[in-house]
Amino acid sequence: MSLRYYIFLKDVLILALTTFGGAQAHFAMMFKLLVEKRRYLTEQELIELNALCQILPGPTSTQTITAIGFRIGGANLAYLTLLVWITPAAFIMAIAAIVISYLQQNNISLDFLRFIQPMAVGFVAFAAWMISVKVVNTKVAIILMVISAVLSYFFRSPWVYPLLLIAGGAVTAFRFKQHPQEKDKRLNIQWANFFLYVGVFILAAALGGITSSLPVRLFENFYRNGSMIFGGGQVLIPLMYTEFVEFKHYLTGDEFLSGYAIAQALPGPTFSITSFVGNLAMRQHGIAGQMLGSFVATVGIFLPGTFLIFFVIRFWEGLKKYRVVRASLEGISAVSSGMVIAAAIMLYHPIDNTLLNFSIVLATFGLLMFTRIPAPVLILTGLLLGFVL
Known part of the structure; x- marks a missing residue:
C-alpha cells in the first residue's frame, strides 16, 4: 500500500475522532480536510458524491467517506476506510x-x-x-x-x-x-x-x-x-x-x-x-x-x-x-x-x-x-x- 493511502487513512482516523454533530457537520469537516487541505478530490466531486449517498439507503457520511476511499484506491482502500471510520x-x-x-x-x-x-x-x-x-x-x-x-x-x-x-x-x-x-x-x-x-x-x-x-x-x-x-x-x-x-x-x-x-x-x-x-x-x-x-x-x-x-x-x-x-x-x-x-x-x-x-x-x-x-x-x-x- 502506497504512502498516500496511509496518509489518507490517518486523515480518516482524525475525522473519526474529531467530527461531532452528524452528517452535515461530517461533510463540512471532510471538505476542510480532504478537499481544501489534502486535495484528494475537488469541491464539486465531494458535493456530487455526497448527493449520491443521500439518494441511497444507509449512513450518508459513512458512504461518502467510503466512496472517497474507493475513488482514491479502489475497493481495498474503501473497506479499510470504512473500518477506520466506524471502529x-x-x-x-x-x-x-x-x-x-x-x-x-x-x-x-x-x-x-x-x-x-x-x-x-x-x-x-x-x-x-x-x-x-x-x-x-x-x-x-x-x-x-x-x-x-x-x-x-x-x-x-x-x-x-x-x-x-x-x-x-x-x-x-x-x-x-x-x-x-x-x-x-x-x-x-x-x-x-x-x-x-x-x-x-x-x-x-x-x-x-x-x-x-x-x-x-x-x-x-x-x-x-x-x-x-x-x-x-x-x-x-x-x-x-x-x-x-x-x-x-x-x-x-x-x-x-x-x-x-x-x-x-x-x-x-x-x-x-x-x-x-x-x-x-x-x-x-x-x-x-x-x-x-x-x-x-x-x-x-x-x-x-x-x-x-x-x-x-x-x-x-x-x-x-x-x-x-x-x-x-x-x-x-x-x-x-x-x-x-x-x-x-x-x-x-x-x-x-x-x-x-x-x-x-x-x-x-x-x-x-x-x-x-x-x-x-x-x-x-x-x-x-x-x-x-
Whole structure:
C-alpha cells in the first residue's frame, strides 16, 4: 500500500475522532480536510458524491467517506476506510453498554442518566426541525410529511417505514417534468455488488429462520434496517426504537434514550448506536456475547450501504441525469422528516411526564437552535448534573 493511502487513512482516523454533530457537520469537516487541505478530490466531486449517498439507503457520511476511499484506491482502500471510520465510536458504544449492564446487574442506580434522557428527545426534535426546514419546501412535501408523521406514530411495525419511503418517492416521481431534461443518459451497470448485497440479505434471513440464533437474527435485523434507511441516523432512531424496544423488548426505552444521548456526545457516525443496541440485546450471554452483539449489529447496519455505494458509484454520472430519480428525492426526504417528528414524540413516552423533563426537552431544543454550544458539551453537562444532583 502506497504512502498516500496511509496518509489518507490517518486523515480518516482524525475525522473519526474529531467530527461531532452528524452528517452535515461530517461533510463540512471532510471538505476542510480532504478537499481544501489534502486535495484528494475537488469541491464539486465531494458535493456530487455526497448527493449520491443521500439518494441511497444507509449512513450518508459513512458512504461518502467510503466512496472517497474507493475513488482514491479502489475497493481495498474503501473497506479499510470504512473500518477506520466506524471502529472508534462503535467500540466506545459497546463499552458504554457493558458499563450500563454491569451497573444494572449490581443494582447500582442509573439515576445519573435522568437528565440526558429528555435531552436526547430534544436532540431528535431539533433534528426533525432541521430536516423539515431544509427539505420540505412544497405543498406536496408538507402533506407527505404530515401523513408520514401520523402513520409512523400510530402504525409502529418495522415494515411501515420502508413502505412509507417508497410511497413518498413514488408520489413525487410523477412530478419529474418539473425538472430540466438532460441528454446522454447511457448506463453501464456492473451488477456484482448488487447481487452480493441481495445475496447476503437472503442468506441472513434464511439462516436466521433456520437456526434461530440470536446473533444471526441480529445481523439480519440490522442489515435489513441498513437497507431501508434514507436520511441518516435521525431516521434510523424511530425504526430501531419500534423494532428493538417496543416490538422485541431487547432493551428498555430509558436504556435506548441513554444510548442515543451518549452517541450524540461521540465523534464519528451516528449509526454507532447500533453497537449499543446489539450489545444490550445479547446481555444474557456475558461480556463475550455482548461484544459479539455489538460486532454483528455494527457490521449489519453498515454493510448494505457499502455494497450499494460500490454498486452505484460506477454508473452515477449517468443515473443522476434521470429526472425521475431527482424528482423522487423530494418525497423520500419529506417522508423521512415526518418519521423523525414521530420519533421525537415516541421517544418522550418512556420518560416521566413532569414539568422538569418537558422543560429539559425544550431547553435542549432551544440551545441547539439559538446557540453554537457543541452537542458533546450539552450531553456531558447533563451527565455532570445527574451526578451532582
